[in-house]
Amino acid sequence: MNQSNTVMMRLSGHQAPFPLTENTHAELQSYLAISRDSLTGDVDRDEIIRDIEASIGDHLAETYAGVINGEQMTTILSSIGPVVSGNPGVPALTTQRGHLPVRRLQEGKWLTGVLNGIAAARGLSVYWVRGIYVAISFLAGSLLAPLGEGYPMLIVFGVAIVAYLIATLVLAPVGTREEYILTESAT
Amino acid sequence: MEEDPSLAALRRGLLEVLALAAVENSPRYAAEIVAALRRTGFPAQEGTVYPLLNKLRRAGYVSHEWQESTSGPPRKYLQLTDKGTNRLAEFRTYWKELTKMIEQVGQ
Numbered sequence: 287m288n289q290s291n292t293v294m295m296r297l298s299g300h301q302a303p304f305p306l307t308e309n310t311h312a313e314l315q316s317y318l319a320i321s322r323d324s325l326t327g328d329v330d331r332d333e334i335i336r337d338i339e340a341s342i343g344d345h346l347a348e349t350y351a352g353v354i355n356g357e358q359m360t361t362i363l364s365s366i367g368p369v370v371s372g373n374p375g376v377p378a379l380t381t382q383r384g385h386l387p388v389r390r391l392q393e394g395k396w397l398t399g400v401l402n403g404i405a406a407a408r409g410l411s412v413y414w415v416r417g418i419y420v421a422i423s424f425l426a427g428s429l430l431a432p433l434g435e436g437y438p439m440l441i442v443f444g445v446a447i448v449a450y451l452i453a454t455l456v457l458a459p460v461g462t463r464e465e466y467i468l469t470e471s472a473t
Numbered sequence: 474m475e476e477d478p479s480l481a482a483l484r485r486g487l488l489e490v491l492a493l494a495a496v497e498n499s500p501r502y503a504a505e506i507v508a509a510l511r512r513t514g515f516p517a518q519e520g521t522v523y524p525l526l527n528k529l530r531r532a533g534y535v536s537h538e539w540q541e542s543t544s545g546p547p548r549k550y551l552q553l554t555d556k557g558t559n560r561l562a563e564f565r566t567y568w569k570e571l572t573k574m575i576e577q578v579g580q
Binding site for chain 2: 300
């Protein structure tokens with residue numbers, strides 16, 4: 287009943303590679319990639335992923351023999367659960383890139399968490415979002431500069447500030463990254 | 474047992490302390506800690522516990538030691554440091570204060 291080829295995958299901490307179906311291999315790679323994303327900025331990221339891999343290997347070795355199929359892998363990955371960074375204030379990515387609704391994320395915010403929340407919802411580094419917000423303001427201001435004596439820059443920054451305030455009123459806050467991911471993730 | 478989200482949130486806040494308490498009496502490796510938590514009814518998952526254990530190690534509350542195992546790969550055994558022992562004691566004191574708070578507020 288083997289519709290797909292068997293892939294031999296090495297897992298950290300285990301000498302013998304594990305036989306997986308192609309789909310199972312893809313599922314596991316996806317889980318590990320998402321887990322790595324969740325740990326962006328965590329200094330122990332690589333070590334945690336190695337430990338998680340080793341743990342997956344332990345579960346596989348203890349529970350199943352032969353080629354691991356999708357259902358078996360899903361059981362194990364569900365038991366292990368999503369990897370959640372222990373680090374507050376880390377620009378961690380979400381479990382589903384760009385799929386979370388924007389909230390004002392309080393954990394790691396500078397002002398009211400608007401840009402922090404946008405970064406978390408889209409899976410971007412908050413430093414990029416902040417930098418781009420400011421950079422675009424400057425760019426818009428300087429492009430409009432020929433229209434007046436410094437007024438365009440003031441107007442553009444005024445608009446940027448008002449937009450930020452409106453976002454603060456409109457977006458609902460959420461306390462921690464963990465709470466945000468747990469309550470807003472679609473799966 | 475039904476999962477009331479507020480109660481679950483309260484319990485989630487305890488995870489750090491429970492992890493320290495799990496290695497209070499003897500060194501344990503990560504999977505053992507997860508199993509110990511589950512045995513007492515806390516629905517622990519490796520995905521949450523492993524990053525937390527690293528955070529505790531970075532904070533200096535636990536230290537680890539590799540030990541060879543006959544039945545598999547070498548394992549990282551975690552134990553409390555002095556700082557970790559103090560932290561746990563601090564928490565237990567605070568827990569008693571919280572309990573008193575709940576009792577006294579209605580009087």
